[in-house]
Amino acid sequence: MGLELYLDLLSQHCRTVYIFAKKNNIPFEFKRVELFKDSILGRKMPGGNNPGHSREGQHCREEFGKVNILKKVPALKDGVFTLAESTAILLYLSRKYNTPDHWYPSDIQKRARVDEYLSWHHTNIRTNAPKTLWIKVLIPLFTGQKLPPEKLQEVMDELAISLKQFEEKFLQDKPFIVGSEISLADLVAIVELMQPVGADCNIFEGWPKLVAWRSQVEEAVRKELFQGAHERILNAQDLRKVQIDPQMKKEMKPLLLKMLK
Numbered sequence: 001m002g003l004e005l006y007l008d009l010l011s012q013h014c015r016t017v018y019i020f021a022k023k024n025n026i027p028f029e030f031k032r033v034e035l036f037k038d039s040i041l042g043r044k045m046p047g048g049n050n051p052g053h054s055r056e057g058q059h060c061r062e063e064f065g066k067v068n069i070l071k072k073v074p075a076l077k078d079g080v081f082t083l084a085e086s087t088a089i090l091l092y093l094s095r096k097y098n099t100p101d102h103w104y105p106s107d108i109q110k111r112a113r114v115d116e117y118l119s120w121h122h123t124n125i126r127t128n129a130p131k132t133l134w135i136k137v138l139i140p141l142f143t144g145q146k147l148p149p150e151k152l153q154e155v156m157d158e159l160a161i162s163l164k165q166f167e168e169k170f171l172q173d174k175p176f177i178v179g180s181e182i183s184l185a186d187l188v189a190i191v192e193l194m195q196p197v198g199a200d201c202n203i204f205e206g207w208p209k210l211v212a213w214r215s216q217v218e219e220a221v222r223k224e225l226f227q228g229a230h231e232r233i234l235n236a237q238d239l240r241k242v243q244i245d246p247q248m249k250k251e252m253k254p255l256l257l258k259m260l261k
């Protein structure tokens with residue numbers, strides 16, 4: 001049995017793994033796990049503990065639980081070996097398939113730069129960028145209620161602080177975070193920043209260095225691959241047409257609203 005990757009390309013974590021595997025010609029079977037698949041009208045009720053997602057997507061099915069007991073995507077299965085967490089998956093793939101050094105450099109100081117970014121990412125860009133999609137698309141979808149514009153502004157202001165730090169501390173005047181070549185740090189960063197773009201938030205406006213960096217990253221991975229991987233998120237507005245079970249809306253509303261506190 002070959003390598004299997006369990007993904008939903010609406011998820012930024014999944015897109016990072018997908019782009020990395022494709023770019024490096026790693027052979028894998030794409031196992032589609034749609035997070036919102038069973039949330040639509042007439043399906044079962046939610047009841048999980050993560051306000052971030054309905055507990056009734058395909059990731060909640062028993063079968064997927066055998067691959068990742070945490071019931072989150074992405075997940076990897078390589079023979080009998082299973083692995084969760086996008087960063088761990090990226091590192092596993094880079095080591096197993098001996099991908100070009102620039103992704104996760106052997107030079108310890110360059111590697112430390114990648115590690116430094118990946119550590120910072122989780123409590124900064126990771127915490128505020130995806131909220132834009134929740135506020136503009138997903139919360140209205142599940143609650144039937146629009147959030148006040150101040151809520152989005154609050155998140156955009158926090159994101160602007162992170163973008164400033166990203167530019168000043170990590171990118172500086174270099175083409176990529178580590179220097180002249182792309183690494184896992186750039187890939188993780190750009191893919192996360194595409195969540196607000198999918199929510200129609202022009203977060204790159206006023207950041208010319210970030211605009212140039214984005215285009216360099218897209219070119220380094222190959223524009224076609226990048227665009228293809230982002231097709232679903234760039235059409236995230238289409239999710240608005242999905243009809244959610246009214247009972248599910250009732251259940252989800254307090255959880256989702258709590259998420260933004």
Ligand SMILES: N[C@@H](CCC(=O)N[C@@H](CS)C(=O)NCC(=O)O)C(=O)O
Binds near residue numbers: 035048054071072085
């Ligand atoms: N830290 C994890 C995060 C994984 C994660 O939160 N995945 C989300 C999609 S973006 C998910 O599967 N959520 C389903 C749920 O929480 O029910 C990683 O980097 O892989």
